[in-house]
Amino acid sequence: MNETTGRPYLAIPGPSVMPEAVLRAMHRSAPNIYEGELVEMMPGLTADLCRVARTDGHVAIYISNGHGAWEAALANVVAPGEKVLVPATGRFGHGWGEIADGLGAEVDLLDFGKQAPVDMERLETALRADKSHEIKAVLATHVDTSTSIRNDIKAMRAVLDRVGHPALLMVDCIASLACDRFEMDAWGVDVMVAASQKGLMVPPGLGFVFFNSKAAEVRRGMARVSRYWDWTFRAEPEMFYQYFGGTAPTHHLYGLRTALDMIHAEGLEAVWDRHERLARAIWVACDIWGQGGPLALNVVDEAHRSHAVTSLRIGAPHGTELRAWLEREAEVTLGIGLGMAEPGDPAWHGFFRMGHMGHVNAHMVLGMLASVNTGLQALGVPHGAGALDAAAKVLAEKGNSLAAGQPNDEPVQSVGCCQDCG
Amino acid sequence: MNETTGRPYLAIPGPSVMPEAVLRAMHRSAPNIYEGELVEMMPGLTADLCRVARTDGHVAIYISNGHGAWEAALANVVAPGEKVLVPATGRFGHGWGEIADGLGAEVDLLDFGKQAPVDMERLETALRADKSHEIKAVLATHVDTSTSIRNDIKAMRAVLDRVGHPALLMVDCIASLACDRFEMDAWGVDVMVAASQKGLMVPPGLGFVFFNSKAAEVRRGMARVSRYWDWTFRAEPEMFYQYFGGTAPTHHLYGLRTALDMIHAEGLEAVWDRHERLARAIWVACDIWGQGGPLALNVVDEAHRSHAVTSLRIGAPHGTELRAWLEREAEVTLGIGLGMAEPGDPAWHGFFRMGHMGHVNAHMVLGMLASVNTGLQALGVPHGAGALDAAAKVLAEKGNSLAAGQPNDEPVQSVGCCQDCG
Amino acid sequence: MNETTGRPYLAIPGPSVMPEAVLRAMHRSAPNIYEGELVEMMPGLTADLCRVARTDGHVAIYISNGHGAWEAALANVVAPGEKVLVPATGRFGHGWGEIADGLGAEVDLLDFGKQAPVDMERLETALRADKSHEIKAVLATHVDTSTSIRNDIKAMRAVLDRVGHPALLMVDCIASLACDRFEMDAWGVDVMVAASQKGLMVPPGLGFVFFNSKAAEVRRGMARVSRYWDWTFRAEPEMFYQYFGGTAPTHHLYGLRTALDMIHAEGLEAVWDRHERLARAIWVACDIWGQGGPLALNVVDEAHRSHAVTSLRIGAPHGTELRAWLEREAEVTLGIGLGMAEPGDPAWHGFFRMGHMGHVNAHMVLGMLASVNTGLQALGVPHGAGALDAAAKVLAEKGNSLAAGQPNDEPVQSVGCCQDCG
């Protein structure tokens, strides 16, 4: 038993806080996998997943983490020797590129650093330069969990269209799905990758690849796709085990069913609103602290900040000390800085992140901010006063409410979301 | 399913927040009740309960709530027609008196109102007036959950001794055990009553009566004690079922075992310190708010404030509105005002309470305070600024730590705590 | 951790096997006790309890075990000095009488031994002899858990009516409710006592007292009833806490809600049928074993055997040895013999019991019988062959099914079951 004096709060950017109802749903005997409840719940489950992604396309579920989902998505549409373009805005952008490299793809990297979003002009230039259309896919990151930069996916589609480039637009929504607004079909995304342990509020263990008909067509043109990664039967199975390319992740499926029920009961728009308002409360508090000391938000432009994770810089060794103080004195675990400095570099200790994704409310976030406020005080780190009063002002605004209102999207759980996958 | 958007925080003065480890321990098949783990854990369990009460005396465990434990304690030492003296400092003081009345006792009430502790002079006067020693017991309340007044039990013993009155000193520690310092033996308490759902962090369902040899002697002099309430065999059983006067509360016992492990791993002194520091953070925040508006702590003198529950007055309808706002917008449930005004009276809506007992840490309490801060803002209730900064200052103090330090009392779980009960 | 190699099976007559869904429902944070889900579920909960008891009367819920419920029932209708008649058919019949004695009642005992049901002629004689109607209540046991004798409650009512005796007919259904057919209103029962941990499939911790208008009238005539046991406000509360005379048994209520859902989803008649068919399978297996050795059912007449518990005699030390073998080698826990011999008496080791109540199906019971069959073989206890084939024959009968059929009683969960309690 890990000794605690109260309920610990895990404020890292994933795994996020698991709802009690999700954990309860997973606490059950192994179910019948031939027929009955589990088998029958699948069409509704995939339909409700597609609703979260705002797509009428297809979804393949993998027993994997997000890295596995990255690999799965690529394995279906990019063959060894083919080229991908990776506009990176943080460690995870690079990471997806490394996965592509590991599969034998030729990786063209556009590195936008650690504090700026994708520059559409540079992207356009790169695509225009590819006159022979060798770039088979653009691997974009909606939100990079390391830098907390949020990129404008809709704008990337516009660039591709303007250039007339046929590359697939593949998007990593691991840190943004069910947190930040994302409209797969409306924004023209061909392939989207997600995982269970962030906005979807289920323990790590499931990866998701959503894809549209164009991507399905590309898949059909592949000479060979490994059996485990092949999305064909997963998205359009004839038998239950084909959903998972083997044994089903029985307990996770019950957890996911419950999490999707929660999301659609609140309403996806309400979920996005909640994340945005809580993020704004965090930003204003950080700005206040920063006015009197070294703490600063990593992303300057609000329009490019994630609503689910916030990267901060405070100068070494304050970042590490603050995390340690909060862990010990307030039982709040903040995220380490990732990709901002090398682990051996003393500068590494100057970064940290706040996670505020999924199952999160005002009490949790305000408690985290008030704990940081206390930690800054305890450690003697200079900081502006009144951060919590300022955060209160944001959350107290009239006309907005964090309370789940009328769900704006009806629970459907229809028979399936797939029409023509290949 | 109750829909929530994050982890709700129940900040009422009991039932308190149940630790995950306690709930997990209770999630199990029904155990063998004839032999094995459950049967063997009992001597250690009662010993560890007595350590929390700081007594070498006896403990009887009841399947009941606190009201049942009140009745159990009285049933063993007060016969119909006998007299008890009840110094009341809130609704629960009166409540215990009513239980005594229901058992046929003659109840002498000393009412100290809703904002002041027991006045030792009045108590002394009352005891001196009882020249024939008809008062068999003084029914004291350590902390009255309704008013959050904490009484000086040690001083009451001093009064009894000074007067030379033989009455039993019986104390209700339902809202204080494992929260506020309490030393049963050192303070000369004869009978103490507690329950599972507050500082002991176990779901409602267990009542406890601790008693010393003097009380056991009084019990032996009783003409008749009902079988269910009789503490004799419960405290000194020959067979397992006698601990509980019938079927054992199997699942609660596993929860209690875990909770006691947590308390003694942290160390009882550390547990008390933690409650005190968190209470002080709450008080200072409330004082700040009160400087700019109607909110006020119910108990003026810090020395007489509970460390586990705080009663507040804010004026109708602000109390009820604030509770409703926090429930809806921050998923924080505050306690209703109890016994301060009649439910039908509009004034009733001017009171509320904060619970901060048991499984509670800085994140939880700071999050509650920051949520109240936000609610006051949202509702336009005038209040002073900087409450959270002030609370931070309290919790940031050097030389103190909420982190569980070195446990100051060794886990014993010895064979028993009883020597001569009757 | 208690080490096991597979899933242990607790085949004792209570606590019974807790359904996974019940335990899951109890694994939750402490709920809001002022409003919301828990408060709103109460009227439906009491209504569904009354449906299990087949009564339009009232129910009071106690945080207690069965012994507490015995005391609660008596405390409401029998004053010290008043007389009760106790027709006992086992240890628990005597036990209820002892509780009455502990409350100061005068107890007239009719002892029918350990293998026979209540003899209606002796009962009639005793009632006729009470010309002045001093007997205020008859304390009957529907099923005595120690002997597994089931008494004919309807016939007792007939005797009372025939004699024209006004005594209350009070019945202990602790071991029979939701197992054996019981029709409170149709059979003319005035007060009925039950508990959570047997047919109701919820961990120990709740006691129930059902009562009709006649009993409510008797209650109103009582000079004094202790506050904790008084059923008046519990059965007809104005505020939530009054249901429980103080703090609610929060987690148990969620478990009970789930258990009642399961019972009414299966249908009460189907539940009774299932218990009967499983009991018949057990009896036939025991009869076969007995044809070749010392094992014998305690109750000769099938019409007087419980469908939920079976008492057996096999001769010392076989009983104890068999229990030990099954515990160790098959992880099946059988019940000890209770009340058949004194614990110190070597004969004590010749008795044991099988529990088959509540959450029980063919696999569980057949597995227990096959384990006993194996134990008899391993220990060299002579026994007839073919017991499992015979049990199979019973459960294979056409036209009967253990499968939950069409529920014959509609889920109601109406607002209340109480009309005129006092």
Add this chain to the structure above:
Amino acid sequence: MNETTGRPYLAIPGPSVMPEAVLRAMHRSAPNIYEGELVEMMPGLTADLCRVARTDGHVAIYISNGHGAWEAALANVVAPGEKVLVPATGRFGHGWGEIADGLGAEVDLLDFGKQAPVDMERLETALRADKSHEIKAVLATHVDTSTSIRNDIKAMRAVLDRVGHPALLMVDCIASLACDRFEMDAWGVDVMVAASQKGLMVPPGLGFVFFNSKAAEVRRGMARVSRYWDWTFRAEPEMFYQYFGGTAPTHHLYGLRTALDMIHAEGLEAVWDRHERLARAIWVACDIWGQGGPLALNVVDEAHRSHAVTSLRIGAPHGTELRAWLEREAEVTLGIGLGMAEPGDPAWHGFFRMGHMGHVNAHMVLGMLASVNTGLQALGVPHGAGALDAAAKVLAEKGNSLAAGQPNDEPVQSVGCCQDCG
């Protein structure tokens, strides 16, 4: 809620019955993934996994099912265009071959049908024919879950050695690990594949690849291995996330820790003995039934029968009818026949399987057998009498015990099992 009347018993060959302690361990908040309990438990966890595999080699853990582990193992040592030899004794042997084909390997299949083990002479012939040593690996199945054939792995190694063939011996132990005796190092196995949901008693979601230095050397010679499948960093990580190639399967790790504790507390030899004795009880019952009717064990030779799964043939439509009867009337779920006939073929309904792996004891198995006995009776399928008496005889044998005896292997949880992986 799936309605049940008692505790369902899932007697399929995986997912197996999850121990209560495993599920309880998984019911927890998401943990800190940077430091603390979870991070610190890893060296002990991998060491204890290696002990179950009886190897001093390495283990890589994958978030995947068994099919994923198949692919992972191959991806590390077999490049597209390279040749593997697959001696198949059931559907899963073929399945592994298909995975190899999906990765671009050239697959030489030796098909031994559905009722016989690998014929060592044919294997030797095939290897001798490969004079240029093009076969890079032999993909053997220890137990094929579809046919329940158990192959002699030690003998395969002897063949390879005799022939002097350098191919890697890769073994699928998905259905046998922690059920049937398996000695990775002593038997000369180079790569072994397993998964969490069978003998390891953890919900589906983890795949394991064990490998020795020879295999690690082959890995180092590979031109490219995909990042997700690469075992290098998983087996010898420098940072926690590298164990899992990304986010850790947090909750499964707690379950696995508990399951390994259970296995080593019982002792691996005792675990194997338990599976063998329970299997023998099943076989003898099936033989008795078969003497009077159509039921027959699929594998004739005891020496080649799995101790964890039993395939049976009974003739259509008896197989499907029997499964349906047991599901409905006894809440026992048997496994479907797999790979014995095509799903559309009426003959498909003549096969079924019993799972008896992992968390399984005499009560569970005897209950399943007695339920089958009852089902045969109910359905009028001819069968021999006395099957349960015969099974009892097996389990009642003196000198053997299913009870966990003295663990023969000490819990080690040492720092690591890896010395030189590449």
